[in-house]
Amino acid sequence: METQNTLRNLTGRGVMMTGLLALVSLAFIGCAQFQHKMPETLTFMDRTQTKTEDGVRVTVAVPSAEESEQIFGFPLAGKNIQPVWLEIENNRDSAFFLHHIAMDPDIYSSGGVAWKFNSSLYSKASQKRIYNLFRDNEIEWYFKPGTTTSGFVYTNLKMGTKAVLVKLFAEKWVKEFAFFVEVPGLKADHHQFDPHTFYSEKDFIDLDDDGLRKALENLPCCMTNKEGRGKSDPLNIVVIGPNDEIFAAFITRNWDESEIIYRASLGKTIASSLFGRRYRYSPMSPLYFYGRPQDVGVQKARQTVDERNHLRLWLSPLRYQGMVVYVGQISRDIGVKLTTKSPTLTTHEIDPDVDEARDYLVLDLLESQKVAKIGFVDGVGRATPDNPRYNLTDSPYWTDGLRVVFVFSEETIALDEVEVFDWKRLYQKYE
Numbered sequence: 001m002e003t004q005n006t007l008r009n010l011t012g013r014g015v016m017m018t019g020l021l022a023l024v025s026l027a028f029i030g031c032a033q034f035q036h037k038m039p040e041t042l043t044f045m046d047r048t049q050t051k052t053e054d055g056v057r058v059t060v061a062v063p064s065a066e067e068s069e070q071i072f073g074f075p076l077a078g079k080n081i082q083p084v085w086l087e088i089e090n091n092r093d094s095a096f097f098l099h100h101i102a103m104d105p106d107i108y109s110s111g112g113v114a115w116k117f118n119s120s121l122y123s124k125a126s127q128k129r130i131y132n133l134f135r136d137n138e139i140e141w142y143f144k145p146g147t148t149t150s151g152f153v154y155t156n157l158k159m160g161t162k163a164v165l166v167k168l169f170a171e172k173w174v175k176e177f178a179f180f181v182e183v184p185g186l187k188a189d190h191h192q193f194d195p196h197t198f199y200s201e202k203d204f205i206d207l208d209d210d211g212l213r214k215a216l217e218n219l220p221c222c223m224t225n226k227e228g229r230g231k232s233d234p235l236n237i238v239v240i241g242p243n244d245e246i247f248a249a250f251i252t253r254n255w256d257e258s259e260i261i262y263r264a265s266l267g268k269t270i271a272s273s274l275f276g277r278r279y280r281y282s283p284m285s286p287l288y289f290y291g292r293p294q295d296v297g298v299q300k301a302r303q304t305v306d307e308r309n310h311l312r313l314w315l316s317p318l319r320y321q322g323m324v325v326y327v328g329q330i331s332r333d334i335g336v337k338l339t340t341k342s343p344t345l346t347t348h349e350i351d352p353d354v355d356e357a358r359d360y361l362v363l364d365l366l367e368s369q370k371v372a373k374i375g376f377v378d379g380v381g382r383a384t385p386d387n388p389r390y391n392l393t394d395s396p397y398w399t400d401g402l403r404v405v406f407v408f409s410e411e412t413i414a415l416d417e418v419e420v421f422d423w424k425r426l427y428q429k430y431e
Contacts, residue, residue: 032119034126036073036133043067044085051177055092058177059150061085062162064184072133074117081108081116082157082183084164087150090143094170098141100153102167102176108154110134143168159281160186160257161247180248186281188257190296195324198290199317206319213423215318216327216403217379223287223312223329225392232287232392233350234380234399236358237311237328240320241370241408249368249408250298256280258297258310279304287392289314289327296326308333309357320407331397332357352388352397358404365406366418372409375421376402 044063051058062084065077076083084103090096100107114131122130139151164179207215216238222231239246261283268279280301286293294312301308311330318325332351351357365371382401383389390396402424 032121032123032126034073034122034129036129038072039070042071047181049179049181051179053177054175055090056096056168056175056177057087057089057091058166058168059087060164060166060177060179060181062164062181062183065157066185072137076113076154077157079113079116080157081113082155082162083152084155084162085150085152086139086166087148088139088143088166088168089148090145093145094173095142095144096168096170096173096175098139098143099167099169100141102165103153104155106156108156110138110154113154158256159183160188161251163248163251178248178252180244180251186257187260188281189260189283189294190257192260193295193315195295195315198292198315203317204319205317206322208321209421212318212320212325212405213375213377213421216377216405219327219379220289221379221381222391223289226286226288226293228288228291230392231389233329233331233397234354234389235289235327235329236354236380236399236403237330237361238377238403238405239313239326239328239408240406241323241372242410243324245370245408245410246324246326247296249365249370252368252370253364255298255300258282258284258299282308284310284312287312287329290316294328306333306335309360311361323407330354330357330361332360350391350395350397352385352395354397354399355402362404366415369412369414370408371406371418372411372413373407373419373421375405376424377405378424379403 042063044061044067048059048061050060062082063071065075068076068081068083071083086098088098111131111134114134118127118130134154137152139153140149143149160183162181162183164181166177166179168175168177205215219235222234224230224232259281268282280299282299282301284294284297284299292314295315296313297310298313299308299310309330309332311328313326313328316325316327331354333349334351335349362374366374378401380399380401380403381389383398385398388396388398405421
């Protein structure tokens with residue numbers, strides 16, 4: 001009987017303690033305080049870019065994930081949010097607006113950002129402070145004459161190189177400023193790329209139209225392995241132009257850079273493949289041309305790395321009208337397969353119709369409005385579905401045997417202004 005009374009007392013005390021803890025917890029709900037002071041030194045301001053035209057000065061900077069957390073006190077990158085800082089000086093006689101969705105069609109409002117980090121655990125005053133933190137630091141969208149205005153636009157996260165299009169407009173007036181901003185945090189493969197280590201001035205071969213065509217037709221058909229043995233996917237693209245314009249065209253069309261292969265990138269690649277997690281910057285396995293792995297790799301991934309368009313580029317010693325010439329390969333990954341020809345025992349399966357990825361690239365880059373000239377040359381070698389060729393991991397592919405050649409311009413080129421090399425006619429395979 002004494003034991004039963006003891007148990008009842010203990011049980012009663014347990015219930016009372018549980019209730020007391022619940023009351024204490026309830027008392028704290030709505031009482032948590034948010035206190036954050038923005039840093040006095042904004043390190044990302046060391047990376048600003050400025051352009052001035054037509055009485056307007058625009059300055060842009062993009063904080064890294066770590067820097068944006070220091071600024072706002074919350075991990076914005078973890079919610080796929082990337083603040084872009086703008087300063088706009090209006091020296092015109094009239095006002096204008098910021099066309100903010102030109103920067104990102106899926107832009108975040110300051111209230112939308114605040115909601116992601118607010119909580120009922122915060123006091124009402126703290127909730128208001130969080131909202132004001134993002135609202136007060138958001139740039140206004142209307143700029144009066146003689147004013148300078150600065151603040152953030154809350155965009156979707158883009159690691160590596162960020163394309164920032166600042167579009168301003170008023171009645172019968174539109175002005176665009178395009179920036180390409182390197183954001184710290186991505187270990188992109190092209191960061192290791194130094195063209196000065198490959199060629200000296202005496203190695204460069206400057207070509208006219210006819211010389212370029214012959215040089216491109218005489219290139220090997222395909223990539224190979226490190227030892228230079230075997231033939232992999234076909235070298236089916238050539239891009240020419242000022243270096244800055246080539247890369248900018250891909251970034252404008254939402255191509256993502258590729259990370260180098262290291263522990264973290266391998267882990268994210270495996271997680272993307274197994275669990276369907278989005279990873280837009282997955283490393284590419286090295287394939288070889290000019291005796292070296294790709295200089296630059298860019299890609300467009302779907303939900304996982306198992307499905308993506310990806311291309312590799314190598315800087316060549318060729319020059320066309322003084323511009324650099326890159327030779328490359330594009331194909332579309334459609335899945336993953338087991339193979340003993342890879343050290344990981346797995347590899348991507350490519351869409352066997354490799355021309356589909358090449359022709360997709362044609363349409364995609366034309367939309368960048370930076371392609372001044374385009375053409376097709378022989379050199380890959382024709383293969384048919386009935387008699388396909390095979391790459392280094394035994395994936396079959398077929399092709400009409402043509403390489404597409406792009407020449408990029410610093411100017412904006414409308415689709416009906418694009419010139420065509422008088423070489424091969426792509427229409428022939430459809431006629």
